[in-house]
Amino acid sequence: MIHVKTTIERPSADAISRLAKFSSATIHEAQGRKGALSARIKPIDRSMSFCGPATTVRCAPRDNLMLQVAIHYAQPGDVILAAAGEYEEAGTFGDVLGNAMKAKGLAGLVTDSGVRDTQDLIELGLPVFSGSVSIKGTVKETIGPINHPVVFGDEIIYPGDVLRGDADGVVVVRKDEIEEVIRLSQERDDAERELISLYKAGGTTIDLCNLTDVLKAKGLLVEQA
Numbered sequence: 001m002i003h004v005k006t007t008i009e010r011p012s013a014d015a016i017s018r019l020a021k022f023s024s025a026t027i028h029e030a031q032g033r034k035g036a037l038s039a040r041i042k043p044i045d046r047s048m049s050f051c052g053p054a055t056t057v058r059c060a061p062r063d064n065l066m067l068q069v070a071i072h073y074a075q076p077g078d079v080i081l082a083a084a085g086e087y088e089e090a091g092t093f094g095d096v097l098g099n100a101m102k103a104k105g106l107a108g109l110v111t112d113s114g115v116r117d118t119q120d121l122i123e124l125g126l127p128v129f130s131g132s133v134s135i136k137g138t139v140k141e142t143i144g145p146i147n148h149p150v151v152f153g154d155e156i157i158y159p160g161d162v163l164r165g166d167a168d169g170v171v172v173v174r175k176d177e178i179e180e181v182i183r184l185s186q187e188r189d190d191a192e193r194e195l196i197s198l199y200k201a202g203g204t205t206i207d208l209c210n211l212t213d214v215l216k217a218k219g220l221l222v223e224q225a
Contacts, residue, residue, distance in 0.1 A: 001145070003143055003144070003145055003146060004069065004073060004145075004146040004147065005146065005147035005148065005159065006073055006147070008053075008055075008147050008159040008160045009160045009175060010053040010075075010078075010160045010175065011053060011160070011162055011175050011178045013077065015178050015179060015182065016051055016052060016053070016077070016162060016178075017051075018182050019051055019162060019164060019173065019178060019181065019182050019185070020051035020164065022164070022182075022185040022186075022189060023164075023166055023168065024036070024164050024165060024166050024168050024169050024170060024171040025168050025169075025171075026185050026188055026189055026192075027164055027171045027173060027181060027185050028171045029188060030181060030184035030185040030187070030188045031173065031177070031180075031181045031184060031185075035155065035171045035172045035173060036155075036169060036170075036171050037110075037152065037153030037154065037155055037169060037170040037171065037172065038112070038131075038153035038154050039169060040086075040112070040131045040132075040153070041110060041112065041129050041130065041131055041153050041169060041170050042129060042130070042169060043127065043128065043129050043165065043166075043167065044115065044118045044121060044122060044128050044129070044130065044133065045118075045122045046167040047167070048108070048127040048128065048129070048165070048166075048167075049127060049165065049166045049167075050079055050107045050108035050127040050163070050164070050165050051107070051162065051163070051164045051165075052077050052078055052079040052106075052107035052108065052162065052163060053077070053078055053079065053159075053160050053161065053162055053163075053175065054078070054079055054080075054081045054157055054158075054159055054160065054161050054162070054163050054172070055070055055073070055074040055075075055078045055079070055080050055081065055146070055147060055159060056070075056081045056083070056145075056146065056147055056148065056149070056150045056152075056157055056158070056159045057069070057070035057080065057081070057082050057083070057144065057145070057146045057147075057150075058082075058083045058084075058144045058145050058148070058150050059082055059083065059084040059092065059113070059142070059144055060084070060085075060141070060142035060144065061084055061085045061087035061090065061113070062084075062087060062089070062090040062092075062113075062136075062138050062139060063084075063092075063138055063139050063140065063141055063142045064092040064093065064097075064138045064140065065139075065140040065141060065142060065143070065144075066082075066142070066143065066144040066145075066146060067080070067082050067092060067093065067097070067111075068097065068140070069146060070082065070146050071097060071100055071101055071104070071106070073146060073147075074101075074104065074106055076104060076105035076106065077105065077106070077107050078106055078107060079106070079107045079108045079109070079110060079163045079165075080101065080106060080108070080109045080110070080111075081110045081111075081150065081152060081157055081163065082109065082110070082111040082112075082113065083111075083112055083150040083151065083152040083157075084111060084112060084113035085112070085113075086112045086113070086131055087112075087113050087114075088113065088114050088131055088132035088134060089114065089132075089134055089136055090113055090114050090134055090136050090137070090138050091114050091115060091116030091117075091133075091134045091135055091136055091137065091138065092111060092113045092114060092115065092138050093109055093111060093113075093115045093116075093128065093130075094115065094116045094117035094120070094121070095117035095120035095121055095124065096117075098117070098120070098121045098124050098126045098128065099124065101126055102124055102125070102126050106126075107127065108126065108127035108128065108129065108163075108165065109126070109127070109128050109129065109130075110129045110130075110152075110163060110165065110170055111129070111130050111131065112130075112131045112152060112153060113130065113131060113132070114130060114131065114132040114133055114134030114136070115128055115130045115132075115133060115134075116133065116134060116135050118133055127165060129165050129170055147159040153170070155172055157172055158174070158175070160175045161173065161174055161175050162175060162178055195208060
């Protein structure tokens, strides 16, 4: 098996930019409530946000050798997605590797393991999403695959799939579905903006969400004033 695949298909920068306008939750809902990574995966700072194609890497638990190799081969705009068996008790990534990523113009890091040096990473401005924060060190021992499909956060991620991360979490969009997801996300965004305007104009949740018949069928009883 070739461990490192250096040629992957990525969506256009324009498509990624248009997808980035939408929140992770909007994208998840718009594409049929799919693609959400595990709720464990959160940014180290809520202001962090990214959107970019995945460079995938599978690391052994408490081992960041292949993460460093992935940074070497990733292209500007890529998001490093490092699957390490959801091992929380390890700081597999910190400010030194963060600066290496920032210097290459990479869009962010997502790992199901732990990270450290979080204050330095926040000041650096590199979006970092992880399953934990841990000061415990790692080794550099185990070879693994880069730009092969990986299982991460209850989803299968293929290299070049687009990852969108924000304060609420991370969602994946298949690279060959990105234009359809952009369209559906825009439709959902427009519908929600209209609904909010109707609430502000005095509309109620029961009326605007068409709940009258649903509640009646379920036998809801309301005390009469």
